[in-house]
Amino acid sequence: MNLTDFEALSFDCYGTLIDWEAGISAVLEPWAAANGLQMTNEELLIAYGTQEAQAEAEHPAELYPAILARAIRTLGAQLGVPVTDAVAETFSNSVPNWPAFSDSREALIRLSHHYKLIILSNVDRASFARSNERLGVTFAGILTAQDVGSYKPSPRNFEALLAESDRLGVGQGKLLHVAQSLFHDHLPAQAIGLHTVWINRRHDNPGWGATPEPPASVKPDWTFTSMDALADAVESELA
The missing domain is CATH 3.40.50.1000 (HAD superfamily/HAD-like)
Structure with missing residues (x-):
């Protein structure tokens, strides 16, 4: 073959x-730093990836910007730090960047x-x-x-x-x-x-x-x- x-x-x-990892990190890293999270970029990506895959499996009809917003909110809940509406909106609209x-x-x-x-x-x-x-x-x-x-x-x-x-x-x-x-x-x-x-x-x-x-x-x-x-x-x- x-x-x-x-x-x-x-x-x-x-x-x-x-x-996509560079695009995701461009939002996650400043958000984590602003909230005092002591996590490496790799640790953030691993934690985020689990949330996105779960959101896609549970909400297959949602458009991807909504999946992004949902995933960062559940990531924040998992890590015990807030995700403001502004952060969620920035992330959901970030794909073109x-x-x-x-x-x-x-x-x-x-x-x-x-x-x-x-x-x-x-x-x-x-x-x-x-x-x-x-x-x-x-x-x-x-x-x-x-x-x-x-x-x-x-x-x-x-x-x-x-x-x-x-x-x-x-x-x-x-x-x-x-x-x-x-x-x-x-x-x-x-x-x-x-x-x-x-x-x-x-x-x-x-x-x-x-x-x-x-x-x-x-x-x-x-x-x-x-x-x-x-x-x-x-x-x-x-x-």
């Missing part, structure tokens, strides 16, 4: 193409010469549209949690992805899913029969950060530490 055996690549966005990884745009452009590109994201349409301005790429298909009515790792999101792949005329077994999160993406993608590429953005950092640990073992078919490395590998095969 080769990377060039596939016709389309589906991508998780936040954590893979957009640096989250930066893209420096290699995302160029790598996507390179990959678009060889594949149809699809987004499968755990946000709402408006938030992704603003992030896509940073990526500067036209995707053949875009699926958000708002479109599906649930959040990854729900199997519903990956069933919708397969339906979108069929709509775009991608051949059976010719879709490859690319993502950072083993919890949100690799485990459910492989459960539905997809091959996967792990963009291990946290390869220099121990632990899971804002992404919960997967509940079962999962082995991606390929692993790269950057989008550039994936694009290099594809071009090397083609050469």
Whole structure:
């Protein structure tokens, strides 16, 4: 099996193409400091990630800005510190400010010469549209949690992805899913029969950060530490 055996690549966005941990930390760190919390950034991300995943599982129909507000409020309750309406609103509206990884745009452009590109994201349409301005790429298909009515790792999101792949005329077994999160993406993608590429953005950092640990073992078919490395590998095969 080769990377060039596939016709389309589906991508998780936040954590893979957009640096969601930097965006989350830009709000959590000053909030924690203002309330005297003696926690490292990694500890904050781990505590937050649990709250967001729970909010998504329990409120699948809520739009992502509401999930963000809910998650930071429950994080505050867990840590015993207040979350003002202003902080919750700032956080809920922060997605457009989250930066893209420096290699995302160029790598996507390179990959678009060889594949149809699809987004499968755990946000709402408006938030992704603003992030896509940073990526500067036209995707053949875009699926958000708002479109599906649930959040990854729900199997519903990956069933919708397969339906979108069929709509775009991608051949059976010719879709490859690319993502950072083993919890949100690799485990459910492989459960539905997809091959996967792990963009291990946290390869220099121990632990899971804002992404919960997967509940079962999962082995991606390929692993790269950057989008550039994936694009290099594809071009090397083609050469």
